Amino acid sequence: MSDVPFGFGPPDRDPERREPGRGDQGGGDPFGLGALFGGMAGGGSPEDVLGKMPLFAELQKLMNWSGGPVNWDLARQGAISQLAAGHQPSSEAERTGAAESLRLADLWLDQVTELPSGIERTAAWSRVEWVEQTQPAWTALIDPLAERVVAAMTSALPQEAAMSFGPIAGIMGRMGGVMFGAQVGQALGKLAEEVLTSTDVGLPLAPAGTGVLVPQNLAAFAEGLDRPADEVRLFVALREAASQRLFAHVPWLRQQLQDAVHAYARGITIDREAIERGINEAMSGGLGGGLDPSDPESIQRLLGSGVLEPEETPEQQMALRRLETLLALVEGWVDTVVAAAAADRLPGHAALAETMRRRRASGGPAEQTFATLVGLQLRPRRLRDAATVWGAMGQQHGSADRDRLWSHPDLLPTSEDLDEPLDFVARQGFDDELAALNADDADRPAQEEPPADDETGEEPGQRP
Structure with a gap:
């Protein structure tokens, strides 16, 4: 999958992975502001510059957005414009095929998991419909991130610098919603070209109960796989139906995933002292020229210097580990139950499962979404370890005990447990035996104590 420039996460910390000429993706301008101010270098106003860009032909009215930190009208418009050339509405035959595949997938899954179906209705969405129908879920996930980024940038500017920036600081505030709206729109457009279902990014994005x-x-995914199209569709339907079961019947799971993202957002901070040093250096000419608030080129140099790069705190690292572990557990469980349902029924299951693993390893929708959203690089090893846990739990303890781990978040393996997945599975059997012994002890009536000598009416030492 190609780059998805959400722009919220910190830039790549590995210099070898940075590519020259990638703008906000490769340097110290993680929020993409350099391009905006660079366009103003000729002295034009933001309205003049943006008015010349095809995507922002009607930007002036969008600048009045007051619906939150992300201009979702602009995001939707940008994503749909990006998809317009290759848009193909779903046909009646495709809708029928999707419905039949999802229903058959649910019948197969009934035999391998205790969790009941989570699908109440089926849908075959076009790419544009995917953008439109998933927007409410994206709003709930992304708005807190964008709001925190804007707040961190505003609060981090020293008072003297804010006064020096004058109109520029005001422009930054006005452009926040537009900037994020443009980036999110581009990202959603790219995702819409690759996602296969409503849960392909690791989160349920469709309205509740809708299998998609x-x-x-x-069709694009099936090209070159040398498998019948209906077989590929059924395999993907199994993954969607399995994910829908999990999110429908583990009510805390969706919230836990969102909370992990938002916990990361709450920790976004920008080093104020670094900004002060950067501004002082810029004013003294240390960044390729002095800082002139009236010169957009000098503003661009400051933004590209890295002083606005957010620092990652220990709390954020914990949130990322929790998010990575949850996503791995979801994906591992889906892999496990789909394999159990399809291994003896779907001739091409092994090849299709390997194709899905390669897709993830090379950066599928879920990996790219979270890498660009919160700087999280999903590690394939975590996914393998999670699948090992679920597979071993099913083999050693049965599907009921395997699925019982989803009954409470404290029962799930932690990141440390995934380091030794088989040890975690072995402990489950020991814990079950210990719980059974404790239950037997609790149910066994206490033995009666022999009465004391003074309760028998006999003198001490006279008892036979």
Whole structure:
């Protein structure tokens, strides 16, 4: 999958992975502001510059957005404009095929998991429909991140610098919603070209109870796989149906995933002292020229210097580990139950499962979404370890005990448990035996104590 420039996460910390000429993706301008001010270098106002960009032909009215930190009208418009050239509405035959595949997938899954179906209705979305129908879920996930980024940038500016920036600081505030709206729109457009279902990014994005396939992307995914199209569709339907079961019947799971993202957002801070040093250096000419608030080029140099790069705190690192572990556990469970349901029924299951693993390893929708959203690089090893836990739990303790781990978040393996997945599985059997012994002890009536000598009416030492 190609780059998805959400722009919220910190830039790549590995210099070898940075590519020259990638703008906000490769340097110290993680929020993409350099391009904006660079366009103003000729002395034009933001309205003049943006008015010349095709995507922002009607930007002036969008600048009045007051619906939150992300201009979702602009995001939707940008994503749909990006998809317009290759848009293919779903046909009646595709909708019928999606419904039949999802229903059959649910029947197969009934035999391998204790969790009941989570699908109440089926849908075959076009790419544009995917953007439109998933927007409420994206709003709930992304708005807190964008709001925190803007707040961190504003609060980190020293008072003297804010006064020096004058109109520029005001422009930054006005452009926040537009900037994030443009980036999110571009990202959603890219995702819409690749996602196969409503849960392909690791989160349920469709309205509750709706199982979704994206036929146009399924056709592209099936090319070159040397498997029948209906077999590929059924395999993907199994993954969607399994994910829907998990999120429908583990009510805390969606919230836990969102809380981990938002916990990361709450920790976003920008080093104020670094900004002061950067501004002082810029004013003294140390950044390729002095800082002139009236010169957009000098503003761009400051933004590209890295002083606005957010620092990652220990709390954020904990939130990322929790998010990574949860996503791995979800993906591992889906892999496990789909394999159990399809291994003896779907001739091409092994090849399709390997294709899905390679897709993840090379950066599928879930990996790219969280890498660009919160700087999280999902590690394939975590996914393998999670799948090992679920597979071993099913083999050693049965599907009921395996799925029982989802009954409470404290029962799930932690990141440390995934380091030794088989040890975690072995402990489950020991814990069950210990719980059974404790239950037997609790149910066994206490033995009666022999009466004391003074309760028998006999003199001490006279008892036979």
